[in-house]
Amino acid sequence: MAKDFYGELQLGILGGGQLGRMLIQEAINYNVNVHILDPDKNAPCRKLCNRFECGSLSDFETVYNFGKELDMITIEIEKVNVDALEKLEEEGVVVYPQSRIIRLIQDKGLQKQFFKQNDIPTAAFQLMSTKDNLYETVIGLPYIQKLRRDGYDGKGVKKISTPDDIATAFTEPSLVEELVDFEKEIAVIVARNDRGDISTFPLVEMEFNPQANLVEFLISPSTLALEIQVQAEEIAKKIAGDLQIVGLLAVEMFLTRDGQILVNELAPRPHNSGHHTIEGNLTSQFAQHLRAIFNLPLGSTAARTHAVMINLLGEPKYEGLAKYDGVEEVLGREGVFVHLYGKKYTKPFRKMGHVCIVNEDREVAIKNARWVQETLKVKA
Structure with a gap:
């Protein structure tokens, strides 16, 4: 960038949740001025940034007015007004990841078409415009139905096992995909800067909470076969x-049986x-994302x-x-690091x-983590 960002760059983040909070914690090391837009007046970032604005991320005027005096905008959530970001790009504000990428990823149908x-x-898939189309799918039962837009954290996903399940299926535009018989859910985070340098973090293995369909347990580095790790990266x-892309990209994958x-x-x-990084x-x-969008050398991911x-x-x-029960107890064990997100209310x-x-011992780390899971509870 033309402007020396050390202490001068005005960085906007769309979203003021925990990801924005942890980005701010890293951005402090670069003396970057951080501006946050979030619809929640009690967002975790509200007291940590240089400027906090409470407003809608999906409203054109709000996003445009928030960003027009900034040097650069990044995101911590994809559900943002892309039309406003496109206009800001046209007017010289740097937007990373680029608005065209956010638009593609907002729509799971476009994502799938990009893969193809x-x-x-x-997995094999088919796009659906209405619920009635589900009776005509070429993907055999059982299959997974996903809303094309606005699904997150396990929401917007349904398993359709029998024709009777279609009665309660999503009515909005969706896609259906083949039910994958997977052994593990895995992920690789990759970063790319504007120079075209690309770097991946080591493959991680994930376990999901069966009730909420959220990542609950993650192990790094993976002990899967080296060829699997290399292929995923x-x-x-x-x-x-x-x-x-310029910035960070998380790629979630299935390893089939x-x-x-x-x-x-x-x-x-x-x-x-x-x-865990x-x-x-x-x-x-978080440091890697900032390095990428600032077009700096990417850091070692070892x-x-x-x-x-x-x-x-x-x-x-x-x-x-x-209310957090068990914090002192878990902090008494070596190698345990607690990150609370500053959210006032739990549900x-x-x-x-x-x-x-x-x-240093993988099995000890796993054993300690299971103990932390049983000991540290978020209540009210």
Whole structure:
């Protein structure tokens, strides 16, 4: 960028949640001035940024007016007004990831078509305009129905097992995809700067909460066969190169029982599958995202040690002012790092924080993480 950003650059982040909060924590090291737009007046970023504006991320005028005096805009959530970002780009504001990429990723149908056009392995799929089309799908039962837009954190996904299930299916435009018989859910985070440099973080293995369909447990680095790890990282690099993205891209994948890797979804920003990198890797995903959008050399992604990340989700029967039981107890154990997101209120399965557990012995790290899961609870 023409402007020397050390202390001068005005960076806007669309979204003031935990990802924005952790980006701010890293941006402080560069003396960058951070401006936040979020619809929640109590957003986690509200007291940490140089300027906080409470407003809609989907309203054209709000996003445009927020960004027009800034040098650069990035995102921590994809559900933003892309038309406003396109206008800002035309007027010289740098937007990373680029607005065209955000527009593509906002629509899971366009994502799938991109995979098909660029020979990215993915599950067989079919686009659906109405619920009635579900009776005519060429994808055999059972299958997964996904809303094309606005699905996140396990929402907007249904399993259709029998014709009777179609009665309760989504009525909005959606896609159906083949139900994948997978062995593991895996992810690779890849970064690309404007010079075209591309770097991946080591492959991670994930476990999901069956009730909320949220990542609950993540292990890094993976112990899967080396060829699987290399193949997954090459797929992520290809996607980043094909998109010509600037910034971070999380690539979520399935490893099938017969050893295939199928890409599930993309997220063009820091991601839940990279939180362990703060303690577990030489460069965190948040530092890497800033390096990429500032067009700096990308940092080393090498693992420091074995790291396990668990999400702190609101306990099922509690809603109200958040109360954290067991924090002191878990902090008394070596290698446990607690990150609370500053959310005032909890509700069932809301992401309230995460914990990273590190140890030179992988099995000890996993054992300690299971203990943390049982000990640290978010109640009200």
